[in-house]
Structures are given as structure tokens and as C-alpha cells.
Amino acid sequence: MTPRARPMAPDDRRQAIVEAVIPLLVERGSELTTREIAQAAGIAEGTIFRVFPDKRSLFLAAAEEAMNPAGGEQAFDAALADVTDLREGVVVVTDRVLDRMRLTMSVMMAVRPQLIAAFHEEKAAGGKPDHGPPAFVLKAQSDLHARLTRLFEPHADRLSVDPGTAAVALRSLIFGAHRPELGMSPALTADQIADLLLGGVLARKDL
CATH class of the missing domain: 1.10.357 (Tetracycline Repressor; domain 2)
Incomplete structure (x- = not known):
């Protein structure tokens, strides 16, 4: 089941996604997928693209x-x-x-x-x-x-x-x-x- 992101202010949501990405980049490098990011951040994949254009x-x-x-x-x-x-x-x-x-x-x-x-x-x-x-x-x-x-x-x-x-x-x-x-x-x-x-x-x- 796709996780439902809990309500957050836009700036807080952006910061939470960024902080989730950093250790994944260290571990996985540029091959990291948005699906992996969403799982780590506890959000739906589409939530990423409501915060970042790409x-x-x-x-x-x-x-x-x-x-x-x-x-x-x-x-x-x-x-x-x-x-x-x-x-x-x-x-x-x-x-x-x-x-x-x-x-x-x-x-x-x-x-x-x-x-x-x-x-x-x-x-x-x-x-x-x-x-x-x-x-x-x-x-x-x-x-x-x-x-x-x-x-x-x-x-x-x-x-x-x-x-x-x-x-x-x-x-x-x-x-x-x-x-x-x-x-x-x-x-x-x-x-x-x-x-x-x-x-x-x-x-x-x-x-």
C-alpha cells in the first residue's frame, strides 16, 4: 500500500525529503530511484514531484x-x-x-x-x-x-x-x-x- 504523507508545511516537507535522500546518495550513489526515496521518506512517490520538479x-x-x-x-x-x-x-x-x-x-x-x-x-x-x-x-x-x-x-x-x-x-x-x-x-x-x-x-x- 502506498504510504500517505502526513500533513506538513511545504518547507518542512521539502526539508524532510532532502534529509532522507542524503544517506541514500551516500549508500546508493546516482543510481538511487525516486521509489527508494519515497520509501525512505515514508511518502508516496508522487509527493516528491509536488515538491521538486525532477x-x-x-x-x-x-x-x-x-x-x-x-x-x-x-x-x-x-x-x-x-x-x-x-x-x-x-x-x-x-x-x-x-x-x-x-x-x-x-x-x-x-x-x-x-x-x-x-x-x-x-x-x-x-x-x-x-x-x-x-x-x-x-x-x-x-x-x-x-x-x-x-x-x-x-x-x-x-x-x-x-x-x-x-x-x-x-x-x-x-x-x-x-x-x-x-x-x-x-x-x-x-x-x-x-x-x-x-x-x-x-x-x-x-x-
Whole structure:
């Protein structure tokens, strides 16, 4: 029997479907069907298409949510609410970003065929597709930079650089720390990243 979706506000329904899709994309990749999505979300298959025009738009919405989740700002602030020590804050944030990055990489690999297809369809239609990252990727990076900058701002008087530059340095270490698809091993831990960022690579006797 086809499940009957319980009443929900449109935005809540959209969010529920997107959240159901993300782990399925990680597990099944681009072969995921709308039937499987409907079963996971506990809704009829037709409900999906009352919220999303097609499967591609749903997959891209899932990629956006994986990379920059709704409520991410509040979750970031909550994670640091009781943290006053800078090193501890760097470790907490690094762990969170590394976890999110692993999830995002899996989801983006799954939706890559959709992104490529959209690019070629727009090109075939005579349009001028953007060769750069999708807008949601750029927004996610901008939001992350703002959050990392806020991490350093209360400690600005102790820094040798401005908080924005410290944020760039931390982001660079995090993004370079775990790239298994490039054969980069071993990965850096959150503690190692914090030590490298705050202490550098020179031994204390050589500073």
C-alpha cells in the first residue's frame, strides 16, 4: 500500500525529503530511484514531484544541504557556546568540518552526473553554462569562512594575523588534511591541525 504523507508545511516537507535522500546518495550513489526515496521518506512517490520538479533538482538540493545544512549557523554557535580556549575551539570546529567534508564528498560524487548533464543540456540549448562551481558551493564556502573568522575574533589581540587570515589558514589545513581520492595518506587529525595552526612546524627551541 502506498504510504500517505502526513500533513506538513511545504518547507518542512521539502526539508524532510532532502534529509532522507542524503544517506541514500551516500549508500546508493546516482543510481538511487525516486521509489527508494519515497520509501525512505515514508511518502508516496508522487509527493516528491509536488515538491521538486525532477530528480535532478532533488539531488542538487541534497548536495546543498549536505554541504551547508539548514541550521548550520545555529549548530556552529551551539558547539562553541561553552568553549573559551582557542585551541579547544579549533579542535571542535575542525572535527565538525572534517565530518561535514567527508559527507559532502560522498554526496557530490553521487550527484556529479547530474551536474554534468545539466551543463551539457544548457550548452546544447544555446546557453552559456557557468564553468565554475555551482552557486550553492560558493555560498557554502563564504558561510564557512565567516564562521571560522568568528572563531578567531574573540582572540584577535593574541593573533599575529587578522581573524580572516587565520580563518583561511585553518580552512586550508582542514581541506588538505583528508583527500583519500587523491591518494593523500595519512590524514591529519583535528589535534594535529590545531597544533600546526597555532604552533607552526618549527620546534620550540628553533623559534
